[in-house]
Amino acid sequence: MTTKKILGEERRKLILSWLKSTNTPITGNDLAEKTGVSRQVIVQDISILKARNHPLIATAQGYMFIKPNHEEQTVRQVIACKHHPNETEEELLLLVDHRVTVRDVMIEHPIYGDLTGSLMLNNRHDVLQFTEKMRETKAVLLSELTEGVHLHTIEADRMEHIEAAVNALKQRGFLLN
Numbered sequence: 001m002t003t004k005k006i007l008g009e010e011r012r013k014l015i016l017s018w019l020k021s022t023n024t025p026i027t028g029n030d031l032a033e034k035t036g037v038s039r040q041v042i043v044q045d046i047s048i049l050k051a052r053n054h055p056l057i058a059t060a061q062g063y064m065f066i067k068p069n070h071e072e073q074t075v076r077q078v079i080a081c082k083h084h085p086n087e088t089e090e091e092l093l094l095l096v097d098h099r100v101t102v103r104d105v106m107i108e109h110p111i112y113g114d115l116t117g118s119l120m121l122n123n124r125h126d127v128l129q130f131t132e133k134m135r136e137t138k139a140v141l142l143s144e145l146t147e148g149v150h151l152h153t154i155e156a157d158r159m160e161h162i163e164a165a166v167n168a169l170k171q172r173g174f175l176l177n
Contacts, residue, residue, distance in 0.1 A: 004036050005035070005036035005037060006035040006036060006037070011035045011037065011041075011045060012045050012048060012049055014034075014035065015031055015035070015042070015045055015046070015049070015063075016049060016054060016065070018031070018034070019056065019063055019064065019065035020065045020067075023067075024061075024062075024064075025059050025061035025062030025063060025064045025120070026062045026063055026064075027061070027062040027063075028042045028043060028046075028062065028063065030062070031045075031063070046058065046063055055067075057118040057120065058118060059118045059119060059120040060119065060129070060130045060133050061120070061126060061129060061130070064120060073157060074101075074155040074156060074157055075155060075156055075157070075158065075159045075162060076103075076153060076154070076155045077153075077154055077155075077162050077166070078106075078151050078152070078153050078154075079151065079152050079154060079166060079169065079175065080149070080150075080151050080175070080176035081143075081149075081150055081151070081152060081169065081174050081175060081176055082143075082147075082148045082149045082150070082174070082176045083143075083148055083173075083174045084148060085141050085143065085144055085148070087174070088131065088134075088141060088143075089127060089128075089131040090172075091169070091172075091174050092121055092127040092130070092131070093124060093127050094165065094168050094169060094172065094174075095121075095152070095154060095165050095169070096121055096122060096123050096124060096126070096127055097124070098156075098161055098162075098164045098165035098168060099156055099157075099158075099161040099165075100154045100155070100156045100161055100162060100165045101120065101121065101122050101154065101155045101156065102119050102120075102121040102152050102153075102154055103118070103119060103120060103152070103153040103154065103155055104116050104117060104118050104119050104120075104152065104153050105117045105119055105141075105142055105143065105150050105151070105152055106142075106150065106151040106152075106153070107142045107143060107145055107146045107149070107150050107151070108146065109145060109146075115142060117142055119152075149176060
């Protein structure tokens with residue numbers, strides 16, 4: 001099926017509208033197919049929209065619009081972790097199983113300073129999709145640049161969920177004291 005090519009501003013308005021209308025990520029390939037342009041054009045469009053201060057993030061699952069009202073209803077905490085790369089899936093599953101969203105991963109790089117990668121992992125499906133993509137692409141985890149040390153911004157609708165997740169990480173030895 002061939003889609004009619006949608007030009008510039010009209011395409012960016014559509015992309016923004018589609019992202020605002022869903023709580024799930026939309027891949028660059030899906031946006032490219034819907035608008036009849038290449039994925040690289042979509043990457044450029046997203047960069048333009050971000051430069052215009054639209055709250056967009058790129059996750060392993062696709063692009064998302066961060067809705068302000070969602071952030072007001074959640075509790076957030078930054079946690080410090082350390083583990084081997086082969087324990088990443090276990091760590092992330094442990095967090096989402098406690099009804100916690102893993103927003104991002106951060107490291108302190110000796111040259112670039114703080115580096116952050118958006119994750120937005122909400123459930124087991126998201127985590128398994130993320131770890132499968134890591135295996136397929138043979139990508140290096142940010143934490144591999146810092147001997148396993150990394151931070152996560154986590155959020156939940158109740159502080160009890162965060163506390164339970166943190167306690168589980170501590171019991172497993174993943175929490176950096």
